[in-house]
Amino acid sequence: MQLLTTLRSASCALLAATILAAPILAAAQAFPTKPVRVVVPLEPGGAVDIAARNLQPRMQEFLGQPILIENRGGAAGQIGTQAVARAAPDGYTILFTIGGAHVLSMFAYKNLPYHPVKDFTPITSIADTVLAISARASFPAGSVREMIEYARRNPGKVSYGHTGVGGVTHLGMEQIRALSGIDIINVPFKGGGPLTTNLVGGQIDMGVLPLAPVMPHVKAGKVKVLAILGKRRFRGMPDVPAATEQVPGFENLEGTGTWVFGPAGMQPAVVTRLQEAVARAVHSPEIAAKLEAGGQIPNGETPAAMAAEIQSVVEVGARLMKLAGVKPE
Numbered sequence: 001m002q003l004l005t006t007l008r009s010a011s012c013a014l015l016a017a018t019i020l021a022a023p024i025l026a027a028a029q030a031f032p033t034k035p036v037r038v039v040v041p042l043e044p045g046g047a048v049d050i051a052a053r054n055l056q057p058r059m060q061e062f063l064g065q066p067i068l069i070e071n072r073g074g075a076a077g078q079i080g081t082q083a084v085a086r087a088a089p090d091g092y093t094i095l096f097t098i099g100g101a102h103v104l105s106m107f108a109y110k111n112l113p114y115h116p117v118k119d120f121t122p123i124t125s126i127a128d129t130v131l132a133i134s135a136r137a138s139f140p141a142g143s144v145r146e147m148i149e150y151a152r153r154n155p156g157k158v159s160y161g162h163t164g165v166g167g168v169t170h171l172g173m174e175q176i177r178a179l180s181g182i183d184i185i186n187v188p189f190k191g192g193g194p195l196t197t198n199l200v201g202g203q204i205d206m207g208v209l210p211l212a213p214v215m216p217h218v219k220a221g222k223v224k225v226l227a228i229l230g231k232r233r234f235r236g237m238p239d240v241p242a243a244t245e246q247v248p249g250f251e252n253l254e255g256t257g258t259w260v261f262g263p264a265g266m267q268p269a270v271v272t273r274l275q276e277a278v279a280r281a282v283h284s285p286e287i288a289a290k291l292e293a294g295g296q297i298p299n300g301e302t303p304a305a306m307a308a309e310i311q312s313v314v315e316v317g318a319r320l321m322k323l324a325g326v327k328p329e
Helices: 002-030 047-063 075-085 099-108 144-153 168-180 192-201 211-219 268-282 285-293 303-324
Strands: 036-040 067-071 093-098 120-129 131-136 158-162 184-188 206-210 223-228 258-263 296-298
Touching: 036 047, 036 075, 047 067, 047 093, 047 120, 047 258, 047 268, 047 285, 075 093, 075 099, 075 258, 093 099, 093 120, 099 168, 099 258, 099 303, 120 268, 120 303, 131 144, 131 168, 131 192, 131 211, 144 158, 144 168, 144 223, 158 168, 158 192, 168 184, 168 206, 168 303, 192 206, 192 211, 206 211, 211 223, 258 268, 268 285, 268 303, 285 296
Parallel strands: 036 067, 036 093, 158 184, 158 206
Antiparallel strands: 093 258, 120 258, 120 296, 131 206, 131 223
16 A cells, blocks of 8 residues: 555656646757847857858758857957856857867956856857967978977977967967977967968967968968877878877867857757757758868767866866966956
């Protein structure tokens, strides 16, 4: 009798939970029923904005609703990012942003108006940007290994440029510096354009930035690529080794490309629907070709895989920030 009563109670509890969950499940399955707003927390014309506009038609086709792209730049991306953190977690407002920069901002700024991890739901990664360690054509070294040997013979005379203190490119080179014990000069630039110009002109020895903007100069013989800043080679340049092949102990820092987030607390079914929309878009032949031509590797990973990458960025980033002596502003 007691067992029967227990079973009845459990059945009633399960039925009640099912009834309460039914409206939420139905809403998730019907998603979306209105336009989805994609916030790009950067100015128009950049890599993230271009990615959003490339994906827009295919996502609209899959979801059956308009995708509205809103550029909300300012305050190093904080204005647009905060707008998404404060939005309703219903899937109708999502964020396209540079993954590593978003997560690493927790170490770079003292008073962020949001927490880069706790206040967001990971959805997927659009693509991984191929980063390269490039050098002026006349630089004596032809690889990172040769660069290390040259720098040892010429302490304090080798320079490299990057596009942001505490960013993936800066931390990658500072890790190489620490692991090899070389004395090199780091020069921050305000953008990839000025850095590329100085690299091509020979005013700086090396530049660490996405492969795409330097490729025309590589073909023209004005720049050479010493390594891919990552854990694997890029199939578009199979003869160029990865940094992990040349520097023992090098840890790859994830988050080089465009990641997609929503506000914290989103329904898993809605997250999956958005992830599938992005994945189908990035792996469509025309968009995949555009991404690869721009030095990006199409992704579209699951939310769980992205969450694991975020955790890796937090752990590795914390160590590298300390190693590079970066202090929050």
